[in-house]
Amino acid sequence: MKYIIKDLKIKGITLTPQRMAIIEFLKNNLNHPTAEDVYKALEEKYPSMSIATVYSTLELLKANGYIQELSIRKRGKACFDFTSKNHHHFLCLKCDSIIDIESECINTCPIVKAGQLEGCKVGEIQAYLYGVCSGCNKKTIKKSNKK
Amino acid sequence: MKYIIKDLKIKGITLTPQRMAIIEFLKNNLNHPTAEDVYKALEEKYPSMSIATVYSTLELLKANGYIQELSIRKRGKACFDFTSKNHHHFLCLKCDSIIDIESECINTCPIVKAGQLEGCKVGEIQAYLYGVCSGCNKKTIKKSNKK
DNA sequence: TTTAGAATTAAAATGATTTCAAATTAAGAA
DNA sequence: TTCTTAATTTGAAATCATTTTAATTCTAAA
Missing domain, CATH: 1.10.10.10 (Winged helix-like DNA-binding domain superfamily/Winged helix DNA-binding domain)
Known part of the structure; x- marks a missing residue:
């Protein structure tokens, strides 16, 4: 700030x-x-x-x-x-929320580390992970238990 | 088709x-x-x-x-x-072109392999790589040689 | 061939973002 | 502080990709 x-x-x-x-x-x-x-x-x-x-x-x-x-x-x-700092994003397909992914694991990919691929100079990578967030997961589990 | x-x-x-x-x-x-x-x-x-x-x-x-x-x-x-099949995308910041990245290396990240992270169920990952494509790289080199 | 439902069309509506010109404000000089 | 100029803000209008609409036209099954 x-x-x-x-x-x-x-x-x-x-x-x-x-x-x-x-x-x-x-x-x-x-x-x-x-x-x-x-x-x-x-x-x-x-x-x-x-x-x-x-x-x-x-x-x-x-x-x-x-x-x-x-x-x-x-x-x-x-x-x-x-x-x-460089981070990625997770998108919940159920509730539309976006969650920061601080994990470094994507940044350790060979392409990213090398900074290039097939003649392209790679500066930055933004990864978008799609799925269901923990909150929505819990809701789903509760529902299926009710049955 | x-x-x-x-x-x-x-x-x-x-x-x-x-x-x-x-x-x-x-x-x-x-x-x-x-x-x-x-x-x-x-x-x-x-x-x-x-x-x-x-x-x-x-x-x-x-x-x-x-x-x-x-x-x-x-x-x-x-x-x-x-x-x-699952692939990623490279964006050239100079010419705006989008190039398919067939490399599997991003898909081998621990998060993706595990299919989850911090309670989130991860289904898919889309990575966007930003940089300068090989065509634009060549142009830049030529220009700097002319000087 | 008939017919009901689905798809196409052109035009209008929508909605996020950008542009514009006029009014206001910021900041350096006097 | 006051003046001055350039930068910023404002509200409204414009833009532009996309969606919706209602009417028309097709498709496919009977």
Whole structure:
């Protein structure tokens, strides 16, 4: 948080209250919010804020590498994530939730380690795992027990 | 190709000329076309075909597991891929092209092999590799030699 | 051949995101 | 502090991929 503020100042990027509020919100909401999520959350405190500001700030933060836009979309919407370090994402096909996967095991793949494949220079890898999350798993088990 | 036709018939799905043409096109264009790509390609041969038909057929083929919709989007558009077998995708950040990664190495990750992680049941993994493709790499080298 | 259900069509609707021009704000200079 | 200019925000309109709709046209089975 602090380092972003400092960093942005060094880069000569203006720190408006709106931008501060958006950064603050993202810091405290690591559950991959959409632009709309951010907008709705800040609506009360900043009634005059425009959704266009949310989009432009998210774009700014993305361009400067503070946040990542996931390739995965929540019901057609882009969602965002603080890029603490390289991590992957798990998607629950039942409840639509996105869970961070901190496991390093994907990063140990030969391709990733070598940083290249068939002449392609590989910089980054984003893995999306699809399945059923533990919460939904438990629900399913309970249901089947009831029968 | 043949097996899809047979399969669809068995499933009681009507094989209209439009659907046949779309399947045929996808078979011959493995470069991850968008709905618009499909539509434009068939426009000449089927001038009356609607883009809505393209979308509904892609949806049908996806629902039946013949094609895969990538999470990655080409300039904001969904793109599709025959799912021969589980494979991953490389995205060139310079030329926007998407290249199939047949390498099995990602699938050998402990998470994927175990099929679970932290209580989540993992069914499938889609990896997106980002970087610079061999074509663009060569161009860059040539340029830097010219200097 | 008839007919009911399914698929196609063109147009309108939707909804996330982007663009725009006008109004406001930030920040450096005086 | 006040002035000034450039950057930012705003709200509304525009964009654009995709979906929906209702009417028309096909398909396939009887």
